[in-house]
Amino acid sequence: xxxxxxxxxxxxxxxxxxxxxxxxxxKRSVAAAAGLTVLSSPGLAWARERGIRIAxxxxxxxxxxxxxxxxxxxxxxxxxxxxxxxxANYGQIISTFQSKxxxxxxxADPDDSSAQExxxxxxxxxxxxxxxxVDDGPAFAIQGTVQGLFAKYFNTNFSTIPRFMKDTRGYWxxxxxxxxxxxxxxxxxxxxxxxxxxxxxxxxxxQVALNGSPLTxxxxxxxxxxxxxxxxxxxxDVGPGIDWFAKLKAAGNWIPVDASPQTVASGQTPIxxxxxxxxxxxxxxxxxxxxxxxxxxxxxxxxxxxxxxNATAPHPWxxxxxxxxxxxxxxxxxxxxxxxHPARFxxxxxxxxxxxxxLAALPPAALYAKIKFASNGQQxxxxxxxxxxxxxxxxx
Amino acid sequence: xxxxxxxxxxxxxxxxxAAYFLVPLIATFLFSLRSNQTGKCCTLHAYGWVFHNGxxxxxxxxxxxxxxxxxxxSLAIFVPTVYxxxxxxxxxxxxxxxLALIPFVVPxxxxxxxxxxxxxxTPSWFYAQPWGFLATAYVILAFPYMFFSLDAGFRAxxxxxxxxASQSLGASWPTTLLRVVVPNIRTAALAGSFLALAIVMGxxxxxxxxxxxTFPIELExxxxxxxxxxxxxxxxxxxxxxxxxxSLLFIGRKRGQRAPFLAGAR
Amino acid sequence: xxxxxxxxxxxxxxxxxxxxxxxxxxxxYALMFLFLPAGExxxxxxxxxxxxxxxxxxxxxxxxxYIGAYKTSIEVSGVTALLGGATGLAIAYAAIxxxxxxxxxxxxxxxxxxxxNFGGIPLAFAWIATIGTLGIVTTFLKNQLGFNMYQHxxxxxxxxxxxxxxxxxxxxxxxxxxxxxxxxxxxxxxxAAANLGANSWQFWRHVALPVLMPSxxxxxxxxxxxxxxxxxxxxxxxxxxxxxxxxxxGAYYTGNVFNNxxxxxxxxxxxxxxxxxxxxxxxxxxxxxxxxxx
Numbered sequence: 001x002x003x004x005x006x007x008x009x010x011x012x013x014x015x016x017x018x019x020x021x022x023x024x025x026x027k028r029s030v031a032a033a034a035g036l037t038v039l040s041s042p043g044l045a046w047a048r049e050r051g052i053r054i055a056x057x058x059x060x061x062x063x064x065x066x067x068x069x070x071x072x073x074x075x076x077x078x079x080x081x082x083x084x085x086x087x088a089n090y091g092q093i094i095s096t097f098q099s100k101x102x103x104x105x106x107x108a109d110p111d112d113s114s115a116q117e118x119x120x121x122x123x124x125x126x127x128x129x130x131x132x133x134v135d136d137g138p139a140f141a142i143q144g145t146v147q148g149l150f151a152k153y154f155n156t157n158f159s160t161i162p163r164f165m166k167d168t169r170g171y172w173x174x175x176x177x178x179x180x181x182x183x184x185x186x187x188x189x190x191x192x193x194x195x196x197x198x199x200x201x202x203x204x205x206x207q208v209a210l211n212g213s214p215l216t217x218x219x220x221x222x223x224x225x226x227x228x229x230x231x232x233x234x235x236x237d238v239g240p241g242i243d244w245f246a247k248l249k250a251a252g253n254w255i256p257v258d259a260s261p262q263t264v265a266s267g268q269t270p271i272x273x274x275x276x277x278x279x280x281x282x283x284x285x286x287x288x289x290x291x292x293x294x295x296x297x298x299x300x301x302x303x304x305x306x307x308x309x310n311a312t313a314p315h316p317w318x319x320x321x322x323x324x325x326x327x328x329x330x331x332x333x334x335x336x337x338x339x340x341h342p343a344r345f346x347x348x349x350x351x352x353x354x355x356x357x358x359l360a361a362l363p364p365a366a367l368y369a370k371i372k373f374a375s376n377g378q379q380x381x382x383x384x385x386x387x388x389x390x391x392x393x394x395x396x
Numbered sequence: 397x398x399x400x401x402x403x404x405x406x407x408x409x410x411x412x413x414a415a416y417f418l419v420p421l422i423a424t425f426l427f428s429l430r431s432n433q434t435g436k437c438c439t440l441h442a443y444g445w446v447f448h449n450g451x452x453x454x455x456x457x458x459x460x461x462x463x464x465x466x467x468x469x470s471l472a473i474f475v476p477t478v479y480x481x482x483x484x485x486x487x488x489x490x491x492x493x494x495l496a497l498i499p500f501v502v503p504x505x506x507x508x509x510x511x512x513x514x515x516x517x518t519p520s521w522f523y524a525q526p527w528g529f530l531a532t533a534y535v536i537l538a539f540p541y542m543f544f545s546l547d548a549g550f551r552a553x554x555x556x557x558x559x560x561a562s563q564s565l566g567a568s569w570p571t572t573l574l575r576v577v578v579p580n581i582r583t584a585a586l587a588g589s590f591l592a593l594a595i596v597m598g599x600x601x602x603x604x605x606x607x608x609x610t611f612p613i614e615l616e617x618x619x620x621x622x623x624x625x626x627x628x629x630x631x632x633x634x635x636x637x638x639x640x641x642x643s644l645l646f647i648g649r650k651r652g653q654r655a656p657f658l659a660g661a662r
Numbered sequence: 663x664x665x666x667x668x669x670x671x672x673x674x675x676x677x678x679x680x681x682x683x684x685x686x687x688x689x690x691y692a693l694m695f696l697f698l699p700a701g702e703x704x705x706x707x708x709x710x711x712x713x714x715x716x717x718x719x720x721x722x723x724x725x726x727x728y729i730g731a732y733k734t735s736i737e738v739s740g741v742t743a744l745l746g747g748a749t750g751l752a753i754a755y756a757a758i759x760x761x762x763x764x765x766x767x768x769x770x771x772x773x774x775x776x777x778x779n780f781g782g783i784p785l786a787f788a789w790i791a792t793i794g795t796l797g798i799v800t801t802f803l804k805n806q807l808g809f810n811m812y813q814h815x816x817x818x819x820x821x822x823x824x825x826x827x828x829x830x831x832x833x834x835x836x837x838x839x840x841x842x843x844x845x846x847x848x849x850x851x852x853x854a855a856a857n858l859g860a861n862s863w864q865f866w867r868h869v870a871l872p873v874l875m876p877s878x879x880x881x882x883x884x885x886x887x888x889x890x891x892x893x894x895x896x897x898x899x900x901x902x903x904x905x906x907x908x909x910x911x912g913a914y915y916t917g918n919v920f921n922n923x924x925x926x927x928x929x930x931x932x933x934x935x936x937x938x939x940x941x942x943x944x945x946x947x948x949x950x951x952x953x954x955x956x
Contacts (some may be wrong), residue, residue, distance in 0.1 A: 081607075086621050108607045111620050115921050116605060123512040127524060129607045143921060187435075206795055206812070213902035215913040215920070220901075255795075256819045256903040262787045265435065265623030266427060268794050286623055288435025383919055391727035391905050402763070405862075406756035410766065413753045417777060417830070423791035423798045424784075477688040484681035490945055492685075493880070495692065497937045500887035502700040502930060510699025536696050544884045545839055548877045552846035584842040590775030591838060598779040600894075619783045627791075630784040634776055641772035 056317045058170070060156040060324050068321050069101060075315040077104045078322055081120055081131035082112035086285065088176055088277045089338025096334060097325055103318060114140035114218075121149045125312050132319035133309050137218050139379060141172040141306035150308040153320055157327045160347040164373065165304055175326060176277075176340040177304035179295055179371050180219075180226035181363070183279030185270040186290040193271065195298045196230035196244060205252050209259045209269035211278070214386045222303050223273045224386060225374060230299030235374045238382040239389070246393040256394075265289050276363065280339035295367040302371040304343065329353055341368070421631065428627035442624035446632055449625075451614050456636065459611035462526055463596035463640075466534040467589045470542050473535070475585060478546040479577055482555045489547065496540040504601035508533065512606060526608045533602050534595065541591035549584020553577075586648045590641050597637050703934070706927035719928035727905055732932060735907045738821060738896075739889035742828040746889075747882040749829070750836025751844075751874075757837075758844045760852070771841060774834030781831055786898035789827045793818050821904050824896050831892075832885050839884060843877035875951035883944050887937060907933055 056071070057063050078097075085091025085107075094105050108129070109116065114136040121144070124130035136144060144150055145167060152170035165174030182193055189207070193199050199208050214220040228234065228241030248254040255269060263269040265286045272279065279293040307326060313319045325331045332342035336358050348354050359365075374382065431439045446452055481488045499507070511533055515523055522528035558580065562572040578585070603610040615633055619626045710716030722728060756762065757770045793799050795812055803809045817823060847870055855865045871878075893908035902909045907929055913919065915926035 084617075084621060108609070109604050109613070110617055112604065115915065119509065119605065120607065123509060123516075123605065124607060126516070127520075129524065140921065210901060213897070213909075213913070215902055215910070216897075218919060221919055256900045257786075257790065257794075258898050258901045260619065260783060260787075260898070261621060261623040262427075262619070262626055262783075263790065265430075265432075266791065266794075267435075267796055268790050287433050288431065288623075387727075387920070391730060391903075394903050395727075395730070395905050402761045403756075403759065406759060406762055409752050409756040410762075410770075413756075413770075413833075416833075417773065419799065420785075420788035420792045420830070424788045426798065427787075427791050473688055473691055477685050480681070480684035484684065488682065488685060490941075490948075492688075493883075493944075494938070494941045495696075497883075497887050497941065498696060498700050498934070500891040500933075500937065502696075502703055502934075507696075507699050510702040511695065513702075514698055532695050535691070539692070539696070540884065540887065541835075541839075544880055545842070547880060548839055549842040551877060552843050581842070583845055587771070587775075587838045587841060590772070591778060591835075594775050594779030598781065600782070616783070619787075626784070627787070630788070634780065637776045638772055641775040642768070645768055645772055 056320050058152055059154045060158075060320065065324075068317060068324070071317040072101070072103060072315070072321040075318050077106060078315055078318045079106050079108065079129060079132045080322070081108050082110060082114070082117050082135060083107055084110040086281055087338070088178075088335055088340040089281075092337065093326070093331065093334045096330070097322065100325075101321065103321075113216075118144045118147070118149060121310050121312075122147075128314045130312065130314050131310055132313040132315050133307060133322055135175065136172070136306050136308060138174075138304065138306055139376060141167070141308055142376060144308060145171040149311060151311040151313070151316070153309050153323060155320075155323050155327045157344060157347075161327070161343045162346065165343050172306040172308040173327070174304040174343045175307045176335045176342045177302050177373075178275040178277045178340045179300055179302045179368060180222050180273060181276040181279045181293045181295050183264075183272045183274060183282060183291055183293045185264070185267055186292050188267050188270040192292065192294065193296075194294055195296045196227055197298055199253060199271065200244075200247060200251055202251065202253075204271060206255050207270045208248060208253045209255045209257055209263070209272050211259045211272060211274040213258075214390055218303065219275050219278070221379075221383065221386065222275070222301055225382060226273075226296065226299040226301035228299070229301055229372065230296060235372060235378045236381070238385055242386065242389050242393055245390075249394060254394075261286065264291065275340075277338055277340035280361070280363075293363065295363045297367070300367060300370045300372065302368075302373050304373070333358065336362075421634070424627045424631055428624055428631060430624055432624055442628035443632070445622070445625040446618075446628050449618075451609075452611075452618075452629065452632075455609055455611040455614040456633075458526060458609070459597055460640065462531055462534065462610065463593045465527060465531045466538055466596050467592045469531065469535050470538050470592055471585060471589065474539070474542045474546055474588070475578065475581070476573060478543065478550055479555065479573060482547075482550045483559060492543060493547065496543045499537055499540050504537075504599075507536070508602040508605045511602075526603075526610070529606060530603060530608055530610075533606075534592070534599065537595050537599060537602075538588070538592035541595070542588040545584045545588035545591065546581065549581040549587075552584075553580045582648055586644065589644055589648075593640060593644065594637065597633070597640075703927045703930045706924050707931040709924045709927075719922075719925045720931070722925065723928060723932050728907075728910065728929065728932075731905045731907045731910050731929075732936065734821065734905050735890055735933075736936060738825055738828065738904070738906065739886045741825055742832045742889045743882050743885035745825075746829050746832030746885050747836050747878065750833045750881075751840055751878065753833065754837040754840050754844055758841060760849050767841075770837060774837040777834040778831050778838060781892060782894035783898045785827060785830060785895050789818060789823075789830075789899070793823075793826075819900050819903075824899055824904050827895055827899065828889055828892070832889060835885055835888055836881055839881045840874070840877060843874055847873060872951070876948055879944060879948055879951060883940055886940060890933065890937065 054071070060068075080094065083090040083094065085094070094107055097103070098105050108131070109120070112120070114134075117131065117134040117136055118140055120131055121134065134144070150171045154170050155173070158166070158170075158173065161173050165177070166172065182199070184192055186192070189204075191203065193204065210223050211217060211219045214224050224238050224241040224245065225235065226241070227244040228238040231240040231244040233240030245254065257263060257269060259269045259272040259274065261282075264272065264282055265288055267289070276293060276295065279291070282289065282291040283293065307323060309316075309319045309323060327344065329348065332344050332348060333354065335342040336345070336354065339362060342348070426437070428442050429438045429440070430436060431441060477492075481492060511529070515529065555577070558576055559572055562576040567576065598612055599610075600612045600616055603613055611633070615629055618629045707720060708715055708717065710718055723732075753770070757767045789797075791797055793811070800811055803811060818826075851869055852865060855869055860868070891908060893906055893912060896902075896904055896906050897909055897912075902913070911926045911929045914922045914929070
């Protein structure tokens with residue numbers, strides 16, 4: 001047994017001897033040491049015998065999968081939030097989880113934003129409807145951590161997640177990333193655009209749209225970043241990106257409407273700058289639109305989303321089981337099937353476990369080689385600049 | 397000389413109105429008939445998708461019940477209040493009218509966060525149920541529309557004379573209110589009820605943040621993820637709400653009676 | 663005609679101190695479920711990003727882009743309130759007046775009930791499908807009449823476009839709210855006016871409009887508030903390039919990019935001030951309009 005496991009058994013014996021209350025025990029365990037987990041397999045069995053409700057572990061590998069599943073089943077379900085079924089294949093991820101573990105998943109508010117997810121964690125605290133886990137943009141994952149909304153958890157595959165895509169203290173982990181792409185309707189567009197520079201050409205008059213406004217939508221901010229990279233800017237300076245959009249508007253190519261399935265299918269927005277996983281998903285979803293996707297050659301910008309577990313989750317064990325599932329090979333490949341790059345992509349491809357068909361459905365890996373991610377500081381600076389300049393330069 | 401034919405100017409206005417309101421609906425209809433495979437007419441596949449979507453009907457039922465509840469509570473609170481204000485404290489009319497603007501100004505997101513925080517500790521039969529928490533919030537949302545409708549309605553009748561006449565005939569306050577006043581403001585109450593119904597069938601933010609699954613939430617979801625079924629769902633919801641309004645109208649109108657005026661009251 | 667209307671205070675003054683008690687249920691409800699949560703806006707507007715008291719957010723409001731947002735919001739709301747008010751009045755009158763079949767009124771009122779709350783993506787898309795670049799009306803005009811609206815400078819995705827679309831819920835709202843007041847216009851007055859030799863215009867100017875003015879004013883304020891608070895439709899049409907205050911509030915409160923709820927609350931407080939100013943203008947106007955009834 002490892003050192004800390006021995007210490008834990010000590011705990012349990014003390015509990016039995018001294019007749020400590022559960023809350024006292026928890027307080028003690030928290031005070032004991034940061035790395036000390038509350039239980040281990042023998043301790044778990046011991047506690048279960050005595051009918052004590054146990055808190056889940058800090059590290060996934062300290063509990064066997066069967067035990068985790070058994071504890072999760074007792075809780076009776078999982079609450080997730082802000083997971084649209086057609087966003088990076090979440091629909092299939094949820095249904096696979098349900099059928100594999102026979103645990104019901106309640107998927108609420110698929111259109112919620114990261115801000116609303118964090119808000120739900122706070123507003124619904126103590127309510128059985130509170131979300132167990134969130135899928136936040138990085139800025140909100142960081143903010144949520146500062147606000148104490150999330151629990152620390154190191155899943156079994158934590159070490160294979162790239163360092164820049166996780167919180168080393170365990171509060172959140174990047175789950176999947178994508179790059180900004182140009183999607184277009186091959187039935188309406190005769191000459192496909194391949195770069196941001198292309199989009200400025202007069203043949204695309206009134207045809208280029210964004211998925212929302214950069215003041216509210218993460219993908220639109222990413223669009224500005226990518227445009228900046230193509231127009232002489234950098235991750236530190238998105239001014240050229242805003243200027244590029246101003247040029248697009250001056251050329252008459254920009255159409256301010258918010259791209260949606262209806263505008264894509266109807267042809268109102270024949271070209272959409274959006275995440276690759278969203279644009280790629282439109283293809284099979286709306287065959288009428290003959291939708292194709294390219295990664296622009298002159299500006300490859302990427303961003304990832306983050307998984308975090310609610311510190312006051314109504315189903316703590318199931319939340320961690322969900323986390324384990326998402327970061328297992330099976331979960332990661334399901335994300336890949338949704339055209340997004342899972343966080344453990346490097347690890348998966350090194351071990352050659354990715355089916356060729358999945359890889360073939362994505363744009364060539366060579367294009368992704370140039371991908372750039374912005375740090376939190378760069379994102380904040382960019383957002384402030386956008387807030388100042390976008391309404392004036394792009395306003396109607 | 398009572399006209400038995402429609403006035404020409406009236407005809408023109410109504411024709412323009414019909415064009416303005418119906419053409420976008422026709423456009424949506426034509427779009428909803430398109431096939432997902434070819435993008436061209438004509439198939440009912442989108443409607444089939446909606447009909448077979450269990451969530452669509454479940455959430456529709458929930459929202460309809462919530463709407464009814466909201467209307468009943470709103471009328472129970474606002475009709476007596478506006479009546480009393482018109483009768484006894486006319487100065488408060490302006491005050492309440494001012495307050496009625498608050499729901500417009502407080503963004504629903506602020507209202508719902510405030511409500512969730514304030515009422516977190518209440519029993520779960522109120523807080524965790526749409527019949528409690530959500531209906532309460534919807535009454536507040538309906539408040540401006542109810543107030544201004546009822547206000548206009550009470551303005552159009554002579555409250556003092558009606559009340560005095562009724563009371564001089566020996567009627568108590570409840571009788572006066574229910575059997576004399578209410579029938580005279582029926583149009584206004586109905587208008588307010590229509591608006592309340594429409595609000596509940598269209599309200600998204602509060603239900604979303606309070607994690608309830610109502611009809612507008614389902615519609616929004618369909619709009620965000622589907623193309624042609626979204627148009628079909630839009631039209632279906634429009635048609636269903638319209639039918640609900642028509643039934644409200646029939647409920648509010650007694651058989652064979654037109655909107656009554658008290659003869660000689662003016 | 664209205665001799666039976668009592669002037670303020672004759673019967674009520676002595677009982678004023680007790681009469682307002684009748685409104686207690688309403689005020690209690692409003693306090694619990696409106697004022698207290700709304701109070702959070704007032705309080706939050708004076709807080710800074712780190713939780714302490716600060717007027718930073720409020721002072722931001724007079725700078726761009728926020729002041730621009732207020733201007734645009736007021737303009738769009740004002741235009742649609744006035745136009746929607748006038749059009750709604752005309753349509754309601756057309757449906758209610760003598761000579762029009764009764765079923766038209768039922769259809770109009772019920773339709774208005776639904777349309778008054780029709781908004782967001784469905785409404786935006788209905789109009790995109792009508793006068794968008796590939797809309798049925800656009801295509802009809804282009805193919806059948808050779809007139810391409812978009813080449814002549816028109817675009818749905820602009821402030822004008824937003825105003826056109828907003829009328830879809832403003833006009834029905836007006837119809838619903840003014841209908842009871844129009845019911846109060848007795849048929850005999852129209853006949854009497856005609857007998858005295860007045861034409862339609864004179865009837866409106868000297869009889870109908872004065873009678874209806876208090877209700878019209880109230881309705882226009884309602885329409886203004888309604889448009890002022892709306893944002894989903896404008897966002898779907900223009901992704902926020904038409905700079906409206908509720909869109910900005912949404913960005914700071916619930917967006918995926920910014921998270922500065924106190925700035926959102928300061929903006930909401932600003933909205934409240936605008937509406938309060940409208941009410942302040944409304945009160946003396948309302949009194950003037952009702953003057954003839956005293």
